[in-house]
Amino acid sequence: MNPKKNGKAAKLSDSRPLNGLRRVVITGAGTINALGHDVPTTLAAFREGRCGISQLEFRDVDRLSIQIGAQVHDWRAEDYFNRQQILLYDKFTQFTLLAAKQAVAQSGLNFQGELGLCSGVVLGTAGGGLNTWDENYRAVYEEGKNRVHPFVVPKLMNNAAASHVSMEFGLRGPAFTVATACASSNHAMGLAFQMVRSGAARVMLTGGSEAMLCFGGVKAWEGLRVMSRDACRPFSANRNGMVQGEGAGVFVFEDYDNARARGAEILAEVVGFAMSSDAQDIVMPSAQGAERAITGALHDAGLNPDEVGYINAHGTGTAANDKTECAAVAHVFGHHADRLMMSSTKAMHGHIIGGTGAVELLACIMALRDGVIAPTIGYQEPDPECALDVVPNEAREARVDAVLSNAFAFGGLNAVIALRRI
Amino acid sequence: MTDHIKDRITAIIAEQAMLEPDQISDDSTPADLGIDSLGLVESIFAIEEEFDISIPFNANEPDKSDFDISTMGTIIAAVERLVAQKAA
Numbered sequence: 001m002n003p004k005k006n007g008k009a010a011k012l013s014d015s016r017p018l019n020g021l022r023r024v025v026i027t028g029a030g031t032i033n034a035l036g037h038d039v040p041t042t043l044a045a046f047r048e049g050r051c052g053i054s055q056l057e058f059r060d061v062d063r064l065s066i067q068i069g070a071q072v073h074d075w076r077a078e079d080y081f082n083r084q085q086i087l088l089y090d091k092f093t094q095f096t097l098l099a100a101k102q103a104v105a106q107s108g109l110n111f112q113g114e115l116g117l118c119s120g121v122v123l124g125t126a127g128g129g130l131n132t133w134d135e136n137y138r139a140v141y142e143e144g145k146n147r148v149h150p151f152v153v154p155k156l157m158n159n160a161a162a163s164h165v166s167m168e169f170g171l172r173g174p175a176f177t178v179a180t181a182c183a184s185s186n187h188a189m190g191l192a193f194q195m196v197r198s199g200a201a202r203v204m205l206t207g208g209s210e211a212m213l214c215f216g217g218v219k220a221w222e223g224l225r226v227m228s229r230d231a232c233r234p235f236s237a238n239r240n241g242m243v244q245g246e247g248a249g250v251f252v253f254e255d256y257d258n259a260r261a262r263g264a265e266i267l268a269e270v271v272g273f274a275m276s277s278d279a280q281d282i283v284m285p286s287a288q289g290a291e292r293a294i295t296g297a298l299h300d301a302g303l304n305p306d307e308v309g310y311i312n313a314h315g316t317g318t319a320a321n322d323k324t325e326c327a328a329v330a331h332v333f334g335h336h337a338d339r340l341m342m343s344s345t346k347a348m349h350g351h352i353i354g355g356t357g358a359v360e361l362l363a364c365i366m367a368l369r370d371g372v373i374a375p376t377i378g379y380q381e382p383d384p385e386c387a388l389d390v391v392p393n394e395a396r397e398a399r400v401d402a403v404l405s406n407a408f409a410f411g412g413l414n415a416v417i418a419l420r421r422i
Numbered sequence: 423m424t425d426h427i428k429d430r431i432t433a434i435i436a437e438q439a440m441l442e443p444d445q446i447s448d449d450s451t452p453a454d455l456g457i458d459s460l461g462l463v464e465s466i467f468a469i470e471e472e473f474d475i476s477i478p479f480n481a482n483e484p485d486k487s488d489f490d491i492s493t494m495g496t497i498i499a500a501v502e503r504l505v506a507q508k509a510a
Contacts, residue, residue, distance in 0.1 A: 065476075225463050225481045241482045283460055319482040320459075 245350020
């Protein structure tokens, strides 16, 4: 990327940093999750500390030992999609498309012509079309049917959502899906950031989606015995496990110069990203792996640790994650760990698995733009192993200039994003 | 009957720990036997399958569970209780 070497210095605009990399900004956001069907409703819920977790409602739920989750309520696909689309879109694709339409509408972008050719989409999901797997396995195994709908494969594949987003908006550049369990959407957004920063794409739609709240999806999680039967209480000494959620978050990541030139409203700047692998255990997290991702993101962003005012934690509410995450943050930030705020919004929207980082990025944007820090609700008892300011139970007003969003997945895959106020 | 339950549990734990059954005593803790949290969850599943019982165990709060997993002896006693409840 040395401008002198490749002779492209003349094409660089004035606002481009000296390292030759482009600045990346967020110009649109969309979501659907248990707290609401759009961004304003979700942010209002964050401010109020509203809980989206309730009794699950779907077929055979009475056969589950875990019967709570953060389910999207009042979801009528027919309000948004026609009959043919519903036949082709699993719920994770439906959620993605709704969020993507909101994000693109906010950005004001039109991808016709040249822009569509150099724009793309990268999304995260862990389970893809899990409802479709579940329904069709039930049909052939339980109900003994010998025929399934012809669209089962295009409906369940993990890249279905990314492909439909590319078709919806005419994004003809890079389009793919990443699956890194609970870090999927952070990995996706990190890659989108890198692609816009490097010039591989001018605009990327990015984020993630999950729709795993069905009998098979919850039954599988039950087996691991890490789920709570009553509530998600991150960092609280009496926490007893995670609670699954569902939904999607999609953002427009855009070249800063492009956004400025067209006078777009900028929600935040994406300034850094890092990923690491624990290379250690398939389920137990490692503080060292988390630390390397956090320090990597700070380094990539050129941020000093004391510039970070807020961290949206992975904060699953399991015994193992929360103490490991707090140890990692305490070690990376030293004395500053006692001054920064770190909350987990999963107690409100549940653990949206492959889509969780995307919905959580909304809390980061709210912190930077609105000066409101989303709380960790359900917090009841201090835990000496989680002795940080976790913004317990009530949102707080605070001006922060830089934030991080953590995601630490099963498989030991860590992805941390850094945003800055603009 | 009781000895039979104990033998079947010991066999399950021995397989998980990659030990011989006679290397396992009532005082052995899962940690003594080199069984980590995932191994413990797997062992509990195997015991549930073996006896067709449902064991209340949450890996996040093993101490608060009604199912005491501190030693082989407590695990055997808890399984015997669940098997008896099922028969009743």
